[in-house]
Amino acid sequence: MQRAVDEVCRTFDGHPVATAADGSGGAFVVIAGLALSDLYAQDTTWLGFQVSYLYPATDVYPHYVRPDLARRDTAQLGIGFSATTWGYDSRMAIQVSRRSNRWDPRVDTAALKAVKVLAWVNSGA
Amino acid sequence: MGQQRRMSEPAPDQWTLVFPDDLWHQLQAHLFPGDGEEHGAVVLAGAATGRRGLRLLAREVIFAEDGVDYVPGTRGHRALSPLFIAKVARRAQSAGWAYLAAHCHGGTDHVAFSRTDLESHERGYPALRQLTGRPVGGLVFARNAAAGDLWTLSGERVGLKAVTIIGDNVVTVTSRRRDGRPVRDTFDRQARLLGAEGQRSLEGLRVAVVGLGGAGSMAAEMLVRLGVGELVYIDPDRIDPTNISRVVGSAVIDTNPPTARSGMAARGPRLKVEIAADHARRSGLSTRIEIHASDVAEPGAVRALKDCDWIVLAADSQIARHIVNAVAHAYLIPVIQVGVKVPVDAQTGTVGDIFCVARHITPTTGCLWCNGLIDPTELQLEATGEDGMRARAYVGPDAPAPSVITLNGVAISLGMTELLLSTVGLITRTAPRSHSAGYQRYLPGSHRYWMDEPRRDPACIHCGRTDVSLFARGDDAVLPTRWTSPAAPSPPGVHE
Numbered sequence: 208m209q210r211a212v213d214e215v216c217r218t219f220d221g222h223p224v225a226t227a228a229d230g231s232g233g234a235f236v237v238i239a240g241l242a243l244s245d246l247y248a249q250d251t252t253w254l255g256f257q258v259s260y261l262y263p264a265t266d267v268y269p270h271y272v273r274p275d276l277a278r279r280d281t282a283q284l285g286i287g288f289s290a291t292t293w294g295y296d297s298r299m300a301i302q303v304s305r306r307s308n309r310w311d312p313r314v315d316t317a318a319l320k321a322v323k324v325l326a327w328v329n330s331g332a
Numbered sequence: 333m334g335q336q337r338r339m340s341e342p343a344p345d346q347w348t349l350v351f352p353d354d355l356w357h358q359l360q361a362h363l364f365p366g367d368g369e370e371h372g373a374v375v376l377a378g379a380a381t382g383r384r385g386l387r388l389l390a391r392e393v394i395f396a397e398d399g400v401d402y403v404p405g406t407r408g409h410r411a412l413s414p415l416f417i418a419k420v421a422r423r424a425q426s427a428g429w430a431y432l433a434a435h436c437h438g439g440t441d442h443v444a445f446s447r448t449d450l451e452s453h454e455r456g457y458p459a460l461r462q463l464t465g466r467p468v469g470g471l472v473f474a475r476n477a478a479a480g481d482l483w484t485l486s487g488e489r490v491g492l493k494a495v496t497i498i499g500d501n502v503v504t505v506t507s508r509r510r511d512g513r514p515v516r517d518t519f520d521r522q523a524r525l526l527g528a529e530g531q532r533s534l535e536g537l538r539v540a541v542v543g544l545g546g547a548g549s550m551a552a553e554m555l556v557r558l559g560v561g562e563l564v565y566i567d568p569d570r571i572d573p574t575n576i577s578r579v580v581g582s583a584v585i586d587t588n589p590p591t592a593r594s595g596m597a598a599r600g601p602r603l604k605v606e607i608a609a610d611h612a613r614r615s616g617l618s619t620r621i622e623i624h625a626s627d628v629a630e631p632g633a634v635r636a637l638k639d640c641d642w643i644v645l646a647a648d649s650q651i652a653r654h655i656v657n658a659v660a661h662a663y664l665i666p667v668i669q670v671g672v673k674v675p676v677d678a679q680t681g682t683v684g685d686i687f688c689v690a691r692h693i694t695p696t697t698g699c700l701w702c703n704g705l706i707d708p709t710e711l712q713l714e715a716t717g718e719d720g721m722r723a724r725a726y727v728g729p730d731a732p733a734p735s736v737i738t739l740n741g742v743a744i745s746l747g748m749t750e751l752l753l754s755t756v757g758l759i760t761r762t763a764p765r766s767h768s769a770g771y772q773r774y775l776p777g778s779h780r781y782w783m784d785e786p787r788r789d790p791a792c793i794h795c796g797r798t799d800v801s802l803f804a805r806g807d808d809a810v811l812p813t814r815w816t817s818p819a820a821p822s823p824p825g826v827h828e
Binding site: 229 | 654709719791812815
């Protein structure tokens with residue numbers, strides 16, 4: 208678990224990373240101040256996810272971003288986004304649903320997945 | 333010497349050695365190539381301690397080449413060369429394995445160390461134990477017999493009780509043929525098939541049943557009536573009115589016990605493990621029952637699994653599959669996984685091809701991970717509790733799957749018959765197979781039956797033989813378990 212968090216901190220160097228134990232041996236992780244692309248009305252977002260007590264066998268899914276995320280062109284966020292509450296503080300959030308059907312615990316990590324999910328959000332796909 | 337043991341002999345019957353059948357066959361082929369000569373090898377093994385004593389778990393066999401690594405000895409007939417010993421000891425030390433030097437003697441059903449063997453152990457093993465920081469010992473094999481002399485880290489010197497080989501059949505090899513108790517009348521009819529030795533094998537088993545629902549309760553019923561010595565029931569759930577049509581031993585009254593209805597302290601519906609345990613006791617048979625009313629990921633349940641000879645996996649959750657798969661391969665425990673799938677089209681209600689499966693998973697077959705039977709995303713959703721359930725709602729409602737007692741019965745009968753025949757050595761395969769055991773599949777709607785060939789990923793995190801896999805690691809394995817923290821979740825910390 209600590210290795211996963213350390214890798215997230217290294218990968219997102221310069222961004223505050225908040226963690227909270229989930230009570231089962233896993234952790235909630237929130238990376239703050241991540242840049243959003245020009246598609247969005249906001250400049251930055253936080254990115255949250257839960258690393259479960261069974262990690263790295265588990266996929267890291269889903270991810271969560273700021274609850275007011277909106278497109279600059281006012282279009283709907285589309286498939287893969289849904290409003291919800293999440294985390295140790297039951298905060299309002301937008302759920303980002305990107306499952307990894309070929310998750311390989313020998314290769315895939317929470318940090319890599321966070322990079323991919325952020326890229327997907329910024330692509331507006 | 334009277335009743336005292338001579339200093340140069342180990343205390344008898346103190347530990348067991350478990351072999352995956354592929355390693356066993358490789359070792360046998362090396363030791364007994366048909367030339368009648370003596371040959372040598374080293375077995376590297378993980379270690380597991382538990383209520384039934386020390387078990388060493390064979391992980392790797394390093395063969396000594398005749399004339400190079402296995403050479404004429406200065407005191408005995410032949411011996412491992414110092415260079416070979418040093419190389420293998422370094423491997424044992426760096427990887428954390430126990431070191432067991434093996435050689436063969438003549439004979440078939442009886443074997444013992446020679447005086448020269450035991451003296452060489454006394455000369456060499458204390459230093460080797462210090463060098464490796466691991467248990468060190470010797471093994472001697474005849475065709476159908478094995479003896480061992482282990483020098484433990486606590487300074488004891490102990491003898492081998494048995495070698496157990498896990499494959500299609502579970503085979504036990506000891507230093508000599510032993511006579512046992514006669515079979516009780518209760519089991520007379522089945523013992524006519526299984527033999528007295530087979531019946532005693534069942535009585536010596538400790539079997540875990542994970543999930544005591546429609547399938548697991550039926551498995552428990554069969555195992556009790558077969559005469560299995562000890563059963564471990566693991567299930568956190570309480571009985572529900574929709575379970576009564578399938579759960580063996582349950583009654584409608586279990587969903588609303590009298591204390592609750594009469595205004596006394598309400599107990600709520602009964603636990604499934606309690607219902608199964610009471611049902612077993614009513615049989616009057618002598619099976620001992622241990623119950624764990626908890627999820628299989630809880631540390632107590634995981635500890636209970638480690639000490640079992642078999643695990644019956646009858647819970648249909650990804651967590652149960654993952655935990656059982658991990659424990660089974662870390663401790664070389666065979667598994668029977670059973671299940672029924674009734675595919676129903678959510679829109680039209682059309683029923684697809686129903687199938688019942690019974691998967692016999694051994695250390696060499698390839699595991700649930702290798703065969704795509706654990707979904708990492710579903711595993712995450714189950715492991716993340718309420719947030720996972722909320723996240724799943726995005727995919728769609730999680731409606732209960734159809735479940736029918738007769739279909740469960742088919743899967744369980746296939747699975748328990750496999751367990752029974754494997755335990756008493758009655759499984760035969762007619763076709764040549766690259767790996768032992770297999771996955772049985774029956775489609776009752778179309779009356780079809782076949783064996784699925786399991787896949788095996790050599791780099792698998794559970795059953796692969798890589799340096800990072802759990803395979804045969806025993807107590808050194810870091811097993812997945814759920815922590816229970818009353819103060820959870822904790823406030824956040826910030827890493828800048």
